[in-house]
Amino acid sequence: MAINNIAMDAYRAAMDLGKISEKSESSSNRSEHGGSSSESQFTSALQDTLNHVNDLQVEKETMIEAFASGERQNVHELMISLQKAQVAMQMTSAVRNKVMEAYKEVMRMPI
Helix, strand or coil: CCCCHHHHHHHHHHHHHHHHHHHHCCHHHHHHCCHHHHHHHHHHHHHHHHHHHHHHHHHHHHHHHHHHHCCCCCHHHHHHHHHHHHHHHHHHHHHHHHHHHHHHHHHHCCC
């Protein structure tokens, strides 16, 4: 199963919220904290990682279909593909959970 469009839409919405809050900051405050170049690098790194996880999921689905239809008979490659996709998805979920925990912790901080 590939990453759902819902997850990508949620990610894009979160990134849009970050852009809105960034616009409300003063330009001097942004230059003190590294500016938008580091943010764009982070965004592109995150998108690349999510695209790679999605590619692994699509490859897994393709290999399952090829094995089920009899096009491929190599069970070892199929199992390796399944494990790669599973580990990548587990890591992505773990990172997401940590980010959500950090966000909740920041929201609980008194201002």
